[in-house]
Amino acid sequence: MTGELGPNLDTVLGKAVAILRSFTPEDQVLPLAELVRRTGLPKASAHRVAADLVGHQLLDKVPGGYRLSGGMFELGMRASAERTLLELAMPFLQDLYERTHETVHLGVTDGHAVVYVAKIGGHRQAPAPSRVGGRMPLHCTAIGKVLLAHAGPEVRKSVLTGPLERRTPHTIVAPGLLRRQLDAVLETGIAFEREESTPGLLCVAAPVLDFDGHTALAGISVTGPVGRYRPESHATAVRAAAQALGSVVSRGRSGRPGRSG
């Protein structure tokens, strides 16, 4: 429903946030001109605000432009919800990795996307497009389906009625089929993805449920390449890890998960 358009450029803070948000996970350094293009700010304003951000250690000025600085990283890692989740999850993710030696993901919902909180893998991991701090659509990833299945009816409906972006020939773009899969997820506690977001990748995921047994706080997945990897054979392990993490996370929490779209 929300127009979800960028920050208000009429305030300093809006300008600053717009500049910071210009950086995608793929960008390393952006020249001033690019910041101007992406934000729509006047050149002089962008220049000044960027310089201020450098002064505040949120940006680095490097030959060729600006980049998000280590100070930004530090600050981001202090976000309590995500960091706590990450810290509690790490041992379980390790177990999963050690057992499978495939790429393990931990992700949470934000709006209509999965945001990856952790990604661990070895030297020969399947080339997944996912990145920590990056986003992927809900409807075409295993973690996404798991989160979507447990999401509130509004989100679920909004995704199912909205256009389902086709990422690969296997992406599920039929709302009916997707709905049936989501119902299955609620029954089995497991979701699969078969080359629906990226050709050559298979995926199993399970929900990390709050103690109420309904709200999904996060999702865990194991990803591998078509060929050597059989997602079904790890379903039990993923579900067990997610369940265990859920019970740990549930301890010592009464509040809401936060985050809304």
Next chain:
Amino acid sequence: MTGELGPNLDTVLGKAVAILRSFTPEDQVLPLAELVRRTGLPKASAHRVAADLVGHQLLDKVPGGYRLSGGMFELGMRASAERTLLELAMPFLQDLYERTHETVHLGVTDGHAVVYVAKIGGHRQAPAPSRVGGRMPLHCTAIGKVLLAHAGPEVRKSVLTGPLERRTPHTIVAPGLLRRQLDAVLETGIAFEREESTPGLLCVAAPVLDFDGHTALAGISVTGPVGRYRPESHATAVRAAAQALGSVVSRGRSGRPGRSG
């Protein structure tokens, strides 16, 4: 040399940054009054700026106060230098963990501190105070010593002449002794820490060197509890991992490491 005092509170951005920086890794949610105390801002200003930050999804308003939001986490994870390092390092850290089953750290320098970029461990990890995104002094941690040994002469001198904060009875507070240890690090490529930052913890670390063989881009360490854990027995593995990571990171970079103190 730098007074290193907080952001300029006379600008909106300064106020915003001051508020964001009020959060330490230990804080979950801070009430408005606490933000006022920590930043020194007038109550009304703090209230307004905090509300703006909520609007920009950098803070969440939760019962009891404010906390750094998921949007902040996302943004921080886009800091290219740290994220790239993290992604490249993960497989090597995994190897180390699998081999040792002790807590593995990856850290970089900022000023006179180590900032931890990754921390992976299992269910029964030694209770280390380190946190991802958190800081520890250079002189009393294994990674810190490794980074300090390879730091520029200014930083090294500045730390050695400055006061060496005592953290435990074992903390090295004698500049001469520390200097000798640093020299040894340059020769052996390994640093140890024996309950110098935290009672009951032992640690080995090795530097991740740039292709020039001098600049330390990061440090890797393996930490374990007094008793079952013998740091010496993992020295070789840690050094090998750090070296391998160094050669991978060095590929495809010509620029500077960035970050200064």
Next chain:
DNA sequence: ATCCTACGTTCCACTGAGTGGGACGGATCC
């Protein structure tokens, strides 16, 4: 029940921080 203190919220008249069009110099391309 009453006082007191500490909190979050709101109001609003004042003012200087922030604004951005424009001008400048340097690179690069054709």
Next chain:
DNA sequence: GGATCCGTCCCACTCAGTGGAACGTAGGAT
């Protein structure tokens, strides 16, 4: 040579931002 894109700097205008003050409420002490 001219055209184009870049980063930087200037500076008179103005409205976004300011913060003292007043308010309602919650909780603890008496």
